[in-house]
Amino acid sequence: MNLIWKLLRRHISVGQLAGFFLADLVGTVIVLCGIQIYSDMAPMLSGSDGLLGNDYIVISKPVKQLGSLMGRSAAHFSESDIDDLKAQPFARNVGEFRSSQYGVYLGLPGVFATDMFFESVPDRFIDVTTDEWRFDLSKRDIPIILPRNYLNLYNFGFAQTKGLPQLSEGVSQSISFDIELSGSGRTEHFKGHVAGFSDRLNTVLVPESFMEWANDRFAPSKSALASRLIVEVENPADESIAAYLQQRGYEVENNAADNSKIGFLLKIVVSVVMAIGLIISILAIYILTLSIYLLLQKNTDKLENLSLLGYSARRIAAPYSRLTVTLNVAIMLLAISAVYFVREAYMTRVAATLGGASQTGFLPTIIAGALLTAVVVTFDSIVIRRKINSIASKR
Secondary structure, three states: OHHHHHHHHHHOOHHHHHHHHHHHHHHHHHHHHHHHHHHHHHHHHOOOOOOOOOEEEEEEOOOOOHHHHHOHHHHOEOHHHHHHHHOOOOEEEEEEEEEOOOEEEEEEOOOEEEEEOOEEOOHHHOOOOOOOOOOEOOOOEEEEEEEHHHHHHHHHHHHHHHOOOOOOHHHHOOOEEEEEEEEOOEEEEEEEEEEEEEOOOOOOEOOHHHHHHHHHHHOOOOOOOEEEEEEEEOOOOOHHHHHHHHHHOOEEOOOHHHHHHHHHHHHHHHHHHHHHHHHHHHHHHHHHHHHHHHHHHHOHHHHHHHHHOOOOHHHHHHHHHHHHHHHHHHHHHHHHHHHHHHHHHHHHHHHHHHOOOOOOOOHHHHHHHHHHHHHHHHHHHHHHHHHHHHHHOOO
16 A cells, blocks of 8 residues: 555645645535534524524504494405415415404403403414413313513513512413403303413414304304414515505515515525535535546556556555545544634624524534535545546556
8 A cells, every 4th residue: 555655646736735625624614604503593593483484474454544443344354365465476375363353351360450352373373382382172271372572561661660570481481361251142261371472473372273262152243354464475575575565555564574584685695605615615626536637647657557567446546545535534624623613702692692502512513524524535436436447447
């Protein structure tokens, strides 16, 4: 092996290998940084409730005058409205808000009691993951999802002025409410508890199965028209969305469209950065492959002589394969080390600002690095073996 290496290493260009090493190192660091950042941000930015997850907008019809309040259908969506929206190319899914058509009275003994309302949406649009999100009539307990800003209003507004204790999310989810439902000559009592807090939906949510049951029981003569619609879109920056909403006179609630656009732009930025790193890595790999190919070409006579002396193609290829393995493993170790220090620099601040972190730690980067190295080494080994076999076959 040492003899073969001494014969073949004379034509190796240190400059070419150094150029490949640096270029591939930069590209690999960019790619692995993108993977690690995405993994760290996933609990905060991906999934059903994050900026990198699905994009949703909530739309409603405007109430322009008092007369529209008297005509229920004026501010509600008809079946034809919903079908027309579902037919639009930008709408991936459309969900309907259903409102309670019965009286709701909610109280917390010794603290407050008030008239309330409930709404429901299909479960796939809810951004709270919990096993409690189901209604069991035998238990007579209603799970409720509240907007997170309701808790903030209570803590920093109502609680402070009334001298009441402030509540964390965990404590508030352990509190049981008294709920009275009335309608069609019936009055029934239930218990209720907070199953979670939503950042997406600014309403008091109950399971859709409960809403259907309660409307049928307490308001069978009333039709529960869709009061609002939630639409899942692929690209919130699509101009056709704004044009359609303006044409139909629909309103987008709060800053949902702006948040969705931010999420979409963030997707683009992350994708572009990783694509640049991948392109740099591919070009660097091409440089290495070309360098080795030229090195083999320069050593054609020596390779033919080694083949004539009885050396197998595998033994002749071994020094070149070992060179590629050494270079790529060194690159990957340095890249992973660089990503580790970059992660340490940003992770503390990110966790403090956004309140979450990846539970997988550094594992995604290590796995991605190992796979990338394996792919590159395998590719280079195939190129080397094919070239040496081609040379050997000419003798």
